[in-house]
Amino acid sequence: MSENVRLTREKEIAVVTIDNPPVNALGPGIPEAIQAAIESAAADADVRAIVVMGAGRTFIAGADIREFGKIVRGEKPGRTLLPFLAAIEACAKPVVMAIHGQAFGGGLETAMAGHYRVIAAGAQVGQPEVKLGIIPGASGTQRLPRLAGFAKAVEMCAFGEPIGAGEALAAGIVDRIVEGDLLAGAIAFAREIAGKEAPRTSRRESKLRDHDPAIFAAARAQAQKTKRGQAAPLAAIEAVENATRLSFEEGCAREAQLFRECLYSTQCKALIHAFFAERAVSKIPGIAADTPVREIRRAAVIGAGTMGGGTTLNYANAGIPVIVKETSQEALDRGLAIIRKNYAGSVKKGRLAQAAMDERMARITPQLSYAGFEDADIIAEAVFEGMALKKQVFAEIDAIAKPTCILASNTSYLDIDEIASATGRPEMVLGNHFFSPANVMRLLEIVRGKATSAEAIATCMALARKLKKVGVLAGNCRGFIGNRMLGPYLREAQFLVEEGASVAAVNQALYDFGMAMGPLAMSDLAGLDVGWRIRKEFRHLERPGVRQPLVADLLCEMGRFGQKTGRGWSQYDENRASSPDPETEALIEKTARAAGIERRDIDAAEIVDRCVLALINEGAKLLDEGIALRASDIDVVYLNGYAFPAWRGGPMFHADTLGLDRVLARLAEFEQRHGAEFWSPAPLLKRLAEGGKTFSSFDQEAAAAAGG
Numbered sequence: 001m002s003e004n005v006r007l008t009r010e011k012e013i014a015v016v017t018i019d020n021p022p023v024n025a026l027g028p029g030i031p032e033a034i035q036a037a038i039e040s041a042a043a044d045a046d047v048r049a050i051v052v053m054g055a056g057r058t059f060i061a062g063a064d065i066r067e068f069g070k071i072v073r074g075e076k077p078g079r080t081l082l083p084f085l086a087a088i089e090a091c092a093k094p095v096v097m098a099i100h101g102q103a104f105g106g107g108l109e110t111a112m113a114g115h116y117r118v119i120a121a122g123a124q125v126g127q128p129e130v131k132l133g134i135i136p137g138a139s140g141t142q143r144l145p146r147l148a149g150f151a152k153a154v155e156m157c158a159f160g161e162p163i164g165a166g167e168a169l170a171a172g173i174v175d176r177i178v179e180g181d182l183l184a185g186a187i188a189f190a191r192e193i194a195g196k197e198a199p200r201t202s203r204r205e206s207k208l209r210d211h212d213p214a215i216f217a218a219a220r221a222q223a224q225k226t227k228r229g230q231a232a233p234l235a236a237i238e239a240v241e242n243a244t245r246l247s248f249e250e251g252c253a254r255e256a257q258l259f260r261e262c263l264y265s266t267q268c269k270a271l272i273h274a275f276f277a278e279r280a281v282s283k284i285p286g287i288a289a290d291t292p293v294r295e296i297r298r299a300a301v302i303g304a305g306t307m308g309g310g311t312t313l314n315y316a317n318a319g320i321p322v323i324v325k326e327t328s329q330e331a332l333d334r335g336l337a338i339i340r341k342n343y344a345g346s347v348k349k350g351r352l353a354q355a356a357m358d359e360r361m362a363r364i365t366p367q368l369s370y371a372g373f374e375d376a377d378i379i380a381e382a383v384f385e386g387m388a389l390k391k392q393v394f395a396e397i398d399a400i401a402k403p404t405c406i407l408a409s410n411t412s413y414l415d416i417d418e419i420a421s422a423t424g425r426p427e428m429v430l431g432n433h434f435f436s437p438a439n440v441m442r443l444l445e446i447v448r449g450k451a452t453s454a455e456a457i458a459t460c461m462a463l464a465r466k467l468k469k470v471g472v473l474a475g476n477c478r479g480f481i482g483n484r485m486l487g488p489y490l491r492e493a494q495f496l497v498e499e500g501a502s503v504a505a506v507n508q509a510l511y512d513f514g515m516a517m518g519p520l521a522m523s524d525l526a527g528l529d530v531g532w533r534i535r536k537e538f539r540h541l542e543r544p545g546v547r548q549p550l551v552a553d554l555l556c557e558m559g560r561f562g563q564k565t566g567r568g569w570s571q572y573d574e575n576r577a578s579s580p581d582p583e584t585e586a587l588i589e590k591t592a593r594a595a596g597i598e599r600r601d602i603d604a605a606e607i608v609d610r611c612v613l614a615l616i617n618e619g620a621k622l623l624d625e626g627i628a629l630r631a632s633d634i635d636v637v638y639l640n641g642y643a644f645p646a647w648r649g650g651p652m653f654h655a656d657t658l659g660l661d662r663v664l665a666r667l668a669e670f671e672q673r674h675g676a677e678f679w680s681p682a683p684l685l686k687r688l689a690e691g692g693k694t695f696s697s698f699d700q701e702a703a704a705a706a707g708g
């Protein structure tokens with residue numbers, strides 16, 4: 001048949017097996033080969049029904065995403081899957097799709113073109129295209145409402161979350177769940193239906209009758225809220241809604257049009273970049289894919305504060321027994337109460353079963369001593385951010401931990417090598433920097449010290465996956481990748497208010513850019529005392545005569561730590577709703593005038609450029625210094641740790657979108673107006689811009705040089 005599609009026989013049932021690793025994507029030639037196999041089986045007089053399934057880990061993960069960029073760049077012609085799907089549906093013999101792993105995107109569209117679907121108990125189906133900035137482009141928005149009704153179809157196409165086998169059965173998307181051997185179950189099912197008239201999804205009408213307009217209005221409202229700034233979810237809703245008034249063929253034609261509009265958008269390019277960036281992070285030059293990885297069976301966490309508690313939750317959620325240690329019973333009780341409250345909240349919202357909460361709580365051992373630490377495979381330190389304390393803790397755990405135990409610090413700024421110097425095993429010491437709230441944010445920065453072993457890094461990368469995080473390797477410097485870049489970003493936000501922008505205007509401009517919240521709102525949420533403590537730690541490094549933000553320290557001295565004290569950059573009511581704080585605004589103005597800072601009107605475009613270009617310029621310096629391995633790693637950090645808008649692809653991809661020559665020109669303007677100290681362009685950025693290159697081309701060249 002074809003290298004990637006096999007046709008075999010189980011007596012009167014033909015079996016078509018798609019074998020296109022890693023995920024059976026519908027790359028070039030695959031749909032054609034599937035169609036040829038089905039047609040050949042149909043032409044065989046001895047065949048009564050046909051089963052289609054995937055080899056390996058999944059059914060079909062969708063269209064081949066790598067092809068989209070080539071189509072948009074004009075390197076390949078665009079193609080439609082509609083004739084392929086129509087041919088499956090038109091098959092004279094019943095076609096049973098047997099789903100395991102995932103039937104996603106074009107995979108689910110293929111499954112729905114079959115006459116029946118059976119599914120393995122643990123499998124998922126979904127139309128995740130919106131996560132890539134597109135919509136289902138091969139009849140998904142028309143077939144899904146016909147099988148599952150409008151409410152389910154809108155939910156799946158506009159928000160992209162997959163559903164499990166049970167939900168798919170209840171919705172009418174699949175016909176049977178197979179427990180045990182899927183192929184055997186699919187063949188048994190095929191024997192049952194052989195000879196019966198095969199239902200065609202495109203001709204089903206019953207579920208189309210119930211089209212309450214409220215479904216679409218509610219979905220649009222939800223998309224404006226949870227997918228703010230994104231075009232694809234709204235296009236997906238429109239495409240599904242078309243099925244209320246257009247024929248199947250007309251609906252598909254309009255869907256194809258909307259699909260194309262999305263495909264050629266910058267948002268799609270950015271989201272596809274984000275997809276591959278997330279998968280590139282684990283490829284680390286110099287660390288072979290087969291580097292031995294230690295299994296983390298037991299963990300211990302030191303500190304039950306915000307980060308320690310979140311880290312403890314991460315381990316317990318991943319099924320890893322975890323000890324959490326504090327220095328006083330009161331702190332321990334407080335930490336445990338927050339953990340319990342967190343789980344109870346999930347139970348109340350129906351996201352977690354009570355039994356699962358009990359199981360997770362049972363994995364957590366709270367205590368005041370180091371008892372049991374000798375059995376831990378990883379010890380995660382999450383004590384206050386101070387070098388002296390960290391070194392003391394590391395010396396203590398070094399004395400107790402087994403030789404193979406990884407010693408991880410959750411420090412967000414401090415020198416990993418200096419921390420490691422307190423131990424006799426610097427090769428086992430690294431940073432595991434979670435982002436607050438640690439049980440929610442997906443980012444885990446894995447910070448490599450100069451002695452950290454490949455094995456410790458590989459183990460933490462694997463651990464990140466187990467904890468359902470994205471692990472990104474960072475070099476050792478003050479703030480690593482994320483927080484080092486955050487420094488200039490927050491600095492500019494503060495300079496802008498000193499120069500005359502209001503706190504609300506700065507927050508609003510960045511919110512409108514797509515950030516989950518503005519920079520000063522974020523500082524208020526994190527707690528202004530956190531930065532205050534860090535500034536004190538590093539005060540000796542401040543250079544005399546260099547401009548420093550003036551107001552944050554004053555707010556802290558007044559006990560205004562942000563949301564937790566009700567006042568900070570803004571003021572907060574008991575429901576944490578913010579409003580401008582006239583006293584803070586007056587303090588900013590008075591302080592700025594006293595320092596001789598000229599006050600002026602500043603528009604939103606300048607606010608965004610000052611903050612975002614500061615971020616980008618620092619990112620370029622990190623790349624040049626080798627702190628970040630790839631520009632795309634920086635994007636992954638900002639998308640998963642700082643809620644940078646995914647549809648902009650991350651700060652470095654955004655810079656490429658703006659054009660590095662334009663970025664460079666704007667940096668030069670700022671340099672002239674605000675001085676070279678903060679605005680001299682990173683040498684790498686300058687080199688790339690002057691060479692007509694991009695951060696993406698920099699990554700590609702680096703990968704090629706590393707042989708990847």
Ligand code: 3H9
Pocket residue numbers: 022023025058061062063064065066079080081102104105106107109128129132135136137138140276279280
């Ligand atoms: C679509 O279908 C549009 C349609 O409407 C039709 C339009 C005409 N293509 O994630 P993993 C690669 S749009 C190409 O690490 P996991 C991935 O890059 C598509 N490559 O594994 C990685 O490569 P590498 C809609 C793909 O087990 C390797 O496979 N579908 C594709 O954690 C393993 O991936 C989606 O959006 C693809 N479609 O998760 C599904 N998918 O090893 C996207 C994966 O070189 N995929 N790769 O780094 C996923 O959600 C996950 O990959 C999946 C497996 C759950 C399938």
